[in-house]
Amino acid sequence: xxxxxxxxxxxxxxxxxxxxxxxxxxxxxxxxxxxxxxxxxxxxxxxxxxxxxxxxxxxxxxxxxxxxxxxxxxxxxxxxxxxxxxxxxxxxxxxxxxxxxxxxxxxxxxxxxxxxxxxxxxxxxxxxxxxxxxxxxxxxxxxxxxxxxxxxxxxxxxxxxxxxxxxxxxxxxxxxxxxxxxxxxxxxxxxxxxxxxxxxxxxxxxxxxxxxxxxxxxxxxxxxxxxxxxxxxxxxxxxxxxxxxxxxxxxxxxxxxxxxxxxxxxxxxxxxxxxxxxxxxxxxxxxxxxxxxxxxxxxxxxxxxxxxxxxxxxxxxxxxxxxx
Amino acid sequence: xxxxxxxxxxxxxxxxxxxxxxxxxxxxxxxxxxxxxxxxxxxxxxxxxxxxxxxxxxxxxxxxxxxxxxxxxxxxxxxxxxxxxxxxxxxxxxxxxxxxxxxxxxxxxxxxxxxxxxxxxxxxxxxxxxxxxxxxxxxxxxxxxxxxxxxxxxxxxxxxxxxxxxxxxxxxxxxxxxxxxxxxxxxxxxxxxxxxxxxxxxxxxxxxxxxxxxxxxxxxxxxxxxxxxxxxxxxxxxxxxxxxx
Numbered sequence: 001x002x003x004x005x006x007x008x009x010x011x012x013x014x015x016x017x018x019x020x021x022x023x024x025x026x027x028x029x030x031x032x033x034x035x036x037x038x039x040x041x042x043x044x045x046x047x048x049x050x051x052x053x054x055x056x057x058x059x060x061x062x063x064x065x066x067x068x069x070x071x072x073x074x075x076x077x078x079x080x081x082x083x084x085x086x087x088x089x090x091x092x093x094x095x096x097x098x099x100x101x102x103x104x105x106x107x108x109x110x111x112x113x114x115x116x117x118x119x120x121x122x123x124x125x126x127x128x129x130x131x132x133x134x135x136x137x138x139x140x141x142x143x144x145x146x147x148x149x150x151x152x153x154x155x156x157x158x159x160x161x162x163x164x165x166x167x168x169x170x171x172x173x174x175x176x177x178x179x180x181x182x183x184x185x186x187x188x189x190x191x192x193x194x195x196x197x198x199x200x201x202x203x204x205x206x207x208x209x210x211x212x213x214x215x216x217x218x219x220x221x222x223x224x225x226x227x228x229x230x231x232x233x234x235x236x237x238x239x240x241x242x243x244x245x246x247x248x249x250x251x252x253x254x255x256x257x258x259x260x261x262x263x264x265x266x267x268x269x270x271x272x273x274x275x276x277x278x279x280x281x282x283x284x285x286x287x288x289x290x291x292x293x294x295x296x297x298x299x300x301x302x303x304x305x306x307x308x309x310x311x312x313x314x315x316x317x318x319x320x321x322x323x324x
Numbered sequence: 325x326x327x328x329x330x331x332x333x334x335x336x337x338x339x340x341x342x343x344x345x346x347x348x349x350x351x352x353x354x355x356x357x358x359x360x361x362x363x364x365x366x367x368x369x370x371x372x373x374x375x376x377x378x379x380x381x382x383x384x385x386x387x388x389x390x391x392x393x394x395x396x397x398x399x400x401x402x403x404x405x406x407x408x409x410x411x412x413x414x415x416x417x418x419x420x421x422x423x424x425x426x427x428x429x430x431x432x433x434x435x436x437x438x439x440x441x442x443x444x445x446x447x448x449x450x451x452x453x454x455x456x457x458x459x460x461x462x463x464x465x466x467x468x469x470x471x472x473x474x475x476x477x478x479x480x481x482x483x484x485x486x487x488x489x490x491x492x493x494x495x496x497x498x499x500x501x502x503x504x505x506x507x508x509x510x511x512x513x514x515x516x517x518x519x520x521x522x523x524x525x526x527x528x529x530x531x532x533x534x535x536x537x538x539x540x541x542x543x544x545x546x547x548x549x550x551x552x553x554x555x556x557x558x559x560x561x562x563x564x565x566x567x568x569x
Contacts, residue, residue, distance in 0.1 A: 176428050176444075177437040183414060183425050190412045193374060194429030194487070195400035208437075 041212030055115030061232030063217030092210025134228030248294025
């Protein structure tokens with residue numbers, strides 16, 4: 001049953017350009033996939049490691065800036081992509097070493113500070129980042145000779161990367177390392193006493209998370225063919241965190257649902273509702289109040305409750321009061 | 325050779341000395357009981373032995389190997405396991421998964437992000453076998469959150485036993501248990517083979533005295549009495565501390 005559902009979902013996603021038709025909505029779908037990859041990467045830290053971060057847009061942006069800089073320096077897309085991911089993973093290692101010195105609110109504040117440093121560099125180091133004007137690239141890559149110029153072509157390429165990301169997350173979560181990471185989230189002291197290196201486990205998870213943020217950053221660069229300081233702003237990190245929390249942390253589908261929700265509000269609802277930010281905020285409040293565990297686990301809970309209501313209940317057993 | 329030895333161990337939190345010149349030598353296979361009134365420094369002593377607290381001065385030796393500067397996680401790999409006074413399990417996971425996490429702690433497999441954990445039959449079978457030792461195999465697939473307090477106490481012990489420790493530290497394993505549950509847990513601890521040295525902190529003197537071969541009495545972080553059951557029970561300092569005589 002589960003495999004059939006997954007197969008149908010993949011089929012629906014693969015054929016989306018045919019049944020959507022309009023290239024604008026295909027582009028919106030590509031954006032959803034890009035931000036879903038970012039949210040999946042962020043979920044490794046927020047959901048599975050219990051480390052709430054507000055600096056991931058910095059890593060997302062570092063990949064985009066590094067990719068754009070390497071492409072503009074005359075390197076091939078392959079070299080630029082590999083180079084950008086290496087730079088991102090190296091930056092993630094720096095983020096992790098510094099941020100993992102703190103826990104709880106301290107960890108959050110360090111990630112905010114690191115994200116703001118990246119934003120400051122993007123905004124002020126004009127010789128490197130072109131400041132407020134941002135950096136443009138002239139073309140998208142053509143992997144295996146396939147053109148990604150059209151909305152459909154780019155969507156399918158993004159879909160492939162998205163499916164690889166989902167598969168990687170599914171394998172990661174079900175692995176012994178994934179179990180160890182969840183253990184460090186729930187009982188770090190016990191995990192240490194059991195022989196686990198809690199710091200190193202979190203550090204490696206941070207690298208994995210940063211890698212997928214970098215992949216999303218590269219997709220974002222190719223989608224827009226442009227990156228600016230706005231990409232690495234604190235509000236972008238908050239938006240990514242909102243995707244994860246609204247969809248449901250520590251679930252595979254939650255971050256995807258959260259990314260879809262935010263992009264629908266930003267790119268579709270904003271065309272009809274002037275105060276779309278207000279509506280998004282209201283939706284978030286409703287989710288927190290009625291489904292504190294997030295949209296996906298909350299919907300599953302409500303579904304189980306509804307099914308239990310529809311099931312015929314056995315008649316109550318009449319008990320004879322015991323004599324006293 | 326001693327299984328566990330503490331030499332002139334000291335620890336202070338600011339001006340408060342919680343462990344003061346503690347010397348302790350536990351023989352291999354021994355069942356040692358550590359008693360003392362609340363605040364005597366018993367759990368602190370365990371935390372110093374496991375490395376969860378850093379010692380100010382003194383040495384901790386496990387089978388004559390100096391552990392004083394060894395990281396807590398490495399001590400588990402060297403054969404030191406413990407349980408906690410406040411139950412410290414993974415409530416969202418099943419009993420079997422809790423024990424699997426304990427088994428993984430000493431395995432290189434814990435770093436593997438590629439294999440599916442639920443397909444590792446060897447780990448699952450080992451977890452079931454450990455749970456059977458504590459009489460909980462029939463609940464292996466039940467989440468910890470759906471088990472009783474007494475069952476959780478036994479899972480704590482199962483997680484420690486799963487690591488085949490050479491020295492096992494039990495921190496109040498009878499705390500919060502009913503009379504029947506205490507008897508069950510005592511039988512479980514009594515059934516642990518002699519190749520495991522056990523050091524136990526306990527308040528319930530009736531149950532604990534049944535278990536102990538030698539007893540150490542701590543008071544204000546100091547060892548005030550040490551000896552066999554009879555010696556400690558008869559000692560005037562013990563009576564003074566416990567009965568105020």
